[in-house]
Amino acid sequence: MALAIVIVSLFAYTKLMARIGSGSPPPDAPLAQQADLIRVYKFERRMVLLKRDVPISTYRVSLGQAAHAGPKQREGDEKTPEGRYEIDWRNPKSMAHLSLHISYPSPDDQRNAETNGFPPGGNIMIHGLPNGWGMFGQAHRLWDWTDGCIAVTNAEMRDIWARVPDHTPIDIMP
16 A cells, blocks of 8 residues: 555656756757767767867766667657757757657658558657656666656756757767
């Protein structure tokens, strides 16, 4: 009975915090500090912001629970995509601390999934920790826990939000 109460309480807390949101996003960084490319190295669990091919920030990340099993192919496979995409919109009120949407699925991803009879999935983001769970900080990197997204700490997400304008390309490497 106590375990059920704890589980229901944690679920209710998470739902409540998701509605409250992340607070206000940070202002944009000066142009000289903004990235013109994001590169993610899945195997290394590393994301790099670049400006004119020079790294300006590096972050350790958590990925989809099945990220080691190759690129995302369909909805629910818990894999992180691979390939060239872009940041096409942002959500300051997401269920996680801020989020930047990655333009997955590409037309090729869509076609490949449909050819195999599956929906491709979507809603792949770079995001912080779920709202209300920021106290876990860097500990979230101990395992891959997302459904295919790229997760960082909340402080890192604020930095990324400020440095990554919409339409920034993102290369997700194996």
